[in-house]
Amino acid sequence: MSAPQDSHKDAVTGLHPLDVALCMTPLPDGSVQAQAPAAYWNMVGPYGGITAAQMLQAVLQHPALLGEPISITVNFAGPVEAGDLRIEAVPVRTNRSTQHWTVVMGQTNAQGEFLVSTTATVITAVRRATFSQDDVPHPAMPAPERCERFDTRGAMEWLQRYDMRVVQGAIPKTWDDSEHETLSQLWVRDEPARALDFAALAALCDVFFPRVWLRRARRVPAGTVGMTVYFHADAEQLARQGDRHLLAQASAQAFRNGYFDQTAQLWDAEGSLLATSHQIVYYKE
Amino acid sequence: MSAPQDSHKDAVTGLHPLDVALCMTPLPDGSVQAQAPAAYWNMVGPYGGITAAQMLQAVLQHPALLGEPISITVNFAGPVEAGDLRIEAVPVRTNRSTQHWTVVMGQTNAQGEFLVSTTATVITAVRRATFSQDDVPHPAMPAPERCERFDTRGAMEWLQRYDMRVVQGAIPKTWDDSEHETLSQLWVRDEPARALDFAALAALCDVFFPRVWLRRARRVPAGTVGMTVYFHADAEQLARQGDRHLLAQASAQAFRNGYFDQTAQLWDAEGSLLATSHQIVYYKE
Numbered sequence: 001m002s003a004p005q006d007s008h009k010d011a012v013t014g015l016h017p018l019d020v021a022l023c024m025t026p027l028p029d030g031s032v033q034a035q036a037p038a039a040y041w042n043m044v045g046p047y048g049g050i051t052a053a054q055m056l057q058a059v060l061q062h063p064a065l066l067g068e069p070i071s072i073t074v075n076f077a078g079p080v081e082a083g084d085l086r087i088e089a090v091p092v093r094t095n096r097s098t099q100h101w102t103v104v105m106g107q108t109n110a111q112g113e114f115l116v117s118t119t120a121t122v123i124t125a126v127r128r129a130t131f132s133q134d135d136v137p138h139p140a141m142p143a144p145e146r147c148e149r150f151d152t153r154g155a156m157e158w159l160q161r162y163d164m165r166v167v168q169g170a171i172p173k174t175w176d177d178s179e180h181e182t183l184s185q186l187w188v189r190d191e192p193a194r195a196l197d198f199a200a201l202a203a204l205c206d207v208f209f210p211r212v213w214l215r216r217a218r219r220v221p222a223g224t225v226g227m228t229v230y231f232h233a234d235a236e237q238l239a240r241q242g243d244r245h246l247l248a249q250a251s252a253q254a255f256r257n258g259y260f261d262q263t264a265q266l267w268d269a270e271g272s273l274l275a276t277s278h279q280i281v282y283y284k285e
Numbered sequence: 286m287s288a289p290q291d292s293h294k295d296a297v298t299g300l301h302p303l304d305v306a307l308c309m310t311p312l313p314d315g316s317v318q319a320q321a322p323a324a325y326w327n328m329v330g331p332y333g334g335i336t337a338a339q340m341l342q343a344v345l346q347h348p349a350l351l352g353e354p355i356s357i358t359v360n361f362a363g364p365v366e367a368g369d370l371r372i373e374a375v376p377v378r379t380n381r382s383t384q385h386w387t388v389v390m391g392q393t394n395a396q397g398e399f400l401v402s403t404t405a406t407v408i409t410a411v412r413r414a415t416f417s418q419d420d421v422p423h424p425a426m427p428a429p430e431r432c433e434r435f436d437t438r439g440a441m442e443w444l445q446r447y448d449m450r451v452v453q454g455a456i457p458k459t460w461d462d463s464e465h466e467t468l469s470q471l472w473v474r475d476e477p478a479r480a481l482d483f484a485a486l487a488a489l490c491d492v493f494f495p496r497v498w499l500r501r502a503r504r505v506p507a508g509t510v511g512m513t514v515y516f517h518a519d520a521e522q523l524a525r526q527g528d529r530h531l532l533a534q535a536s537a538q539a540f541r542n543g544y545f546d547q548t549a550q551l552w553d554a555e556g557s558l559l560a561t562s563h564q565i566v567y568y569k570e
Contacts, residue, residue, distance in 0.1 A: 070544055071511050071565045073358040075406050077378035077385035092389070092401045093362035098510065098567075100362035102387065102404055104377070116377045119387055121360050121404050123511055123565070127542040130570050131501060135467060136538040182420060216416060225383065226356045226408055228513050230565045232541040253421040253550065254558045256517040257412040259355055261561050263548065265538065273539045276546050278563050280356045280408070280515045282383075285415050 016194045017161055018203070021050050022057045024087070031088035032058055036080050036107075040158040045080040047158035048224045049206030053199040055103045055120040058087040060198060066091075066099040067126040068235060069198050073228040074120045081107055086114070089122075098125040127234055138271040141167045144187040144245040162207055163191040165245070171209050172217040182211040182252040193243035196274075198231065201238065204246060204266060205229045205277035211252035211262050212283045222283040225259075233274040244269040258282060301479045302446055303488070306335050307342045309372070316373035317343055321365050321392075325443040330365040332443035333509045334491030338484040340388045340405040343372040345483060351376075351384040352411040353520055354483050358513040359405045366392055371399070374407075383410040412519055423556040426452045429472040429530040447492055448476040450530070456494050457502040467496040467537040478528035481559075483516065486523065489531060489551060490514045490562035496537035496547050497568045507568040510544075518559040529554040543567060 169184030432450035454469030
């Protein structure tokens with residue numbers, strides 16, 4: 001069930017693997033059908049970031065959409081299996097300049113029951129020009145072409161979909177239970193390169209390996225259970241960024257009895273914030 | 286419609302105003318009825334923190350509840366009017382040790398239509414003892430009894446429900462468009478004092494005035510549209526805290542075209558993290 005079956009689909013269709021994942025077919029009841037994207041497979045299901053991107057896309061392609069995304073919160077409720085997905089995005093309240101959405105993703109099991117795998121809420125809005133200011137400084141980093149690319153040979157499928165150049169806080173080379181700070185800083189973009197849009201940005205917010213691995217130099221089972229993205233960029237800023245590398249940073253604030261939190265910031269190539277993001281992550285031991 | 290009508294109800298029932306707000310009556314369809322709490326009235330509706338507390342309480346009092354809260358995300362979709370509220374909490378997926386909830390709050394208007402005012406998702410879980418570590422240092426602050434209490438005389442009703450002692454980043458005394466950093470640090474507890482629980486903690490995560498007022502020393506219209514709380518504390522830690530002051534801190538990361546984000550940390554009286562929280566907040570100009 002979990003073996004990738006269409007990771008080379010892009011070679012056939014000419015589509016970028018992310019665009020394959022974002023392909024959605026409208027169903028008569030207003031929901032859409034998509035595929036669990038084999039090109040982004042993680043250990044036992046799709047990479048969480050691609051699921052977030054699909055949940056967001058279901059809103060962005062909805063005929064009732066107002067404005068651009070301001071925030072998305074995705075909760076990973078249960079496993080996503082290979083095959084068809086159904087996503088239902090509902091605009092529960094539309095105001096003058098904001099719109100509130102609930103989104104559910106699920107799959108029909110062998111018994112014909114629809115099982116919810118993922119829930120989300122999304123806020124979209126029509127933005128107006130106001131006082132604007134970034135208050136969190138971006139890290140000083142060498143240009144991406146001067147940084148070594150993270151070697152993903154033999155790694156999980158989804159890691160092949162990103163070009164990552166880690167400057168600080170790489171995944172430990174030795175699992176020796178030593179203590180470390182949880183800050184990682186890297187350059188990252190889609191692989192192959194692809195112009196940035198909101199769905200791609202949502203997916204990029206989840207590229208960081210579990211902070212608990214870095215903190216403890218110990219590879220314990222871990223997985224994101226909930227993730228929020230606040231979009232500071234509008235479509236114009238995303239267009240300016242194009243397919244260049246983003247500057248990304250993540251760290252943890254607290255580890256407590258099975259759950260830790262992660263805060264992350266993503267800047268464009270010019271050092272202007274694109275998004276801030278937060279996760280709550282399960283870990284064992 | 287917005288005039289407080291039962292803010293002294295506690296004087297009659299002997300209940301703490303927060304416990305009045307958390308009173309919920311089961312309805313035949315599985316939802317619950319509550320009241321828009323006049324004792325926590327803000328400018329044009331209830332204080333967002335109390336709405337978050339009510340959304341969480343609808344989950345915590347649900348007969349199907351598994352474990353304790355790990356996270357809640359609340360989106361403020363539309364105004365809450367004085368009077369009856371209906372809250373529906375649905376356990377959309379229950380796993381071995383985690384449970385995923387969707388929650389909707391709404392009111393029936395004069396035309397008999399049910400209007401959604403608020404949406405939320407909640408994750409609950411059975412926690413197990415693991416490696417635990419706080420990685421964000423708590424600020425060094427004088428003891429609460431040595432800090433001056435914020436004078437709320439003449440201020441909105443909800444502010445009367447909190448004892449706040451601001452050490453850094455108080456609300457500006459002069460609105461002179463000068464620039465400031467967005468960090469606030471304060472002691473805070475319910476007023477009257479009340480033993481801390483998850484609902485009270487969720488409400489406390491929203492006590493910070495809008496960061497944009499501090500940043501610009503300019504009182505522009507502003508309001509939270511979405512808020513997430515990650516609970517690091519379990520019921521045992523909350524019980525140890527009792528009714529003492531919490532240490533609370535908030536700052537902003539980015540202001541951009543009508544929306545800014547806020548990150549916050551709340552520690553118990555011993556300096557151990559209770560919760561981390563995030564908001565996306567609308568502002569004008």
